[in-house]
Amino acid sequence: MTTLDDLPLRDNLRGQVPYGAPQLNVPVALNVNENTHRIPEAVAHDIVARIAETVIGLNRYPDREFSGLRERLARYLGHGLTAENLWAANGSNEVLQHVLSAFAGPGRTLLGFAPTYSMYSLLAAGGDTTWIPGLRDDEYELSAETAVAQVREHQPNVVFLCSPNNPTGTPINLETIAAIYDATDGVVVVDEAYAEFAPDGTESALSLLPGRPRLLISRTMSKAFAFAGARVGYLAADPAAIDALRLVRLPYHLSALTQAAAEAALDHTDEMLAMVDDIRGQRDRIVARLSELGYTPHRTHSNFVLFGGVEDPQALFTALLERGILIRDVGIPGHLRVSAGTESETTAFLEALSALSSKA
Ligand code: PMP
The missing domain is CATH 3.90.1150.10 (Aspartate Aminotransferase, domain 1)
Structure with a gap:
């Protein structure tokens, strides 16, 4: 064999x-x-109707720029973001893969703070990027001091900050994220896959985006939106960073069916997040x-x-x-x-x- x-x-x-x-x-x-x-039945019917309209046109490639989806995602995130600031892919796993394809790769490094999301090291390996498992403080917290010292030591091309962190649940505060950004010339990704579950009043790293073109905030519809099976992740960043991701995505990577389903779900944000x-x-x-x-x-x-x-x-x-x-x-x-x-x-x-x- x-x-x-x-x-x-x-x-x-x-x-x-x-x-x-x-x-x-x-x-x-x-x-x-x-x-x-499960997805509320009324929303499910609407999603099906939107997909049904799409099926008849599946002879054509989908909108390569998924404009309708990006507009809706920008509206959902607020923070003054527009469609130009948004990117999406088949799950945030693919979004993160796009980031590494554009900014990491052979001879380059990715720093994360272990224990953290197990896909980071696998995504690094898949793109021949060297994974550096950084260390945390007690109780899996990450202070600016601890993080910045490791960023200075390793000078990574990309830093992945998972906040709240999987598998520990620990958030990273905005001062730490800003300090890490200032300590590197590389790209800093904040993976906010679970952001919607944070206590009321917790500020998202989205608020740090203005003036920080190397900061990328990744989100997903898989968790709070109850949409894991549809495979829709997204990212907010400076339009220049979005242009970088466009260089590495496969053309038409988001199917017309995915776009239709996600748009319909986002038209029912309140029910989906209920x-x-x-x-x-x-x-x-x-x-x-x-x-x-x-x-x-x-x-x-x-x-x-x-x-x-x-x-x-x-x-x-x-x-x-x-x-x-x-x-x-x-x-x-x-x-x-x-x-x-x-x-x-x-x-x-x-x-x-x-x-x-x-x-x-
Ligand atoms: N980031 C984190 C921290 C996760 O825990 C997960 C899923 N377990 C993902 C990203 C990927 O989620 P998806 O590809 O479904 O968007």
Whole structure:
């Protein structure tokens, strides 16, 4: 049988493992930080109608500039942004890949602060960029001092700042982001995939964009918008940075079906985002109950909670799975991560965990 080793694979991909969060058919899946609420039926009908109109024209290539989508995304983000400031792709993973294709690559480096989103190192490897896993402070926080020292030391071409950070939930404050920007000539990306779940009053890094042409803010419709299956991520930046991304995207990368679906969803932003408050409430409930059970949940601005104090993460993961509840072992010793679900999913998780926890 032929194996990967027999193929003339690029050297830097040898020994790499593909992204592989388990996709299991279980009653309660709280492992990949999805929004577990289904799309409101009225909105779904509207999306279908918009797609139906599009199907008849699929003989033609889609709008390469996805203008309607960019206008709607700009309107949603506010902050004085216009369509010229917006970019989109098939998930924010692809957006980040575009950024690395334009600004990183062979002989160049990407700095992130570990533990962080596992795709960053894989995206780096895919484009032959050197991944530098920087260090955080205690409790997975990132101070300006700690970050700037590492930026000065490594002089990366690109910095990825995940805020709130996956898998820890930790936000990065705007002073730290601004200090990192000032400490580098490279591109600074703030991955705000989970921004909508932050407490009221939390300022987005979007407010830092004016006057910072090397700052790029990445977002997604996969989480708060409950649109993960549609694959729509986006980014806001100076129009010059958007021009750079245009150089590396494949022509017509966003299908007419994707554009139609995303536009329709954005025409119903309030309904699509209606469950965000509920999810934040479930997240807070998880944090409170985990503490009562003797675990140590970390500070989170996201729709998930990383908790420590787990004696045997793999054993607890398996015991929950046997009860139909899938969460995530992110490989941090003594820790597991769980996404906030609907009220009943969250209850199922907390009840199973209480039953399994000798600490309560
Ligand atoms: N960034 C972060 C921090 C994420 O956690 C995820 C999804 N897990 C993504 C980006 C990618 O999301 P998508 O490609 O669905 O937009």
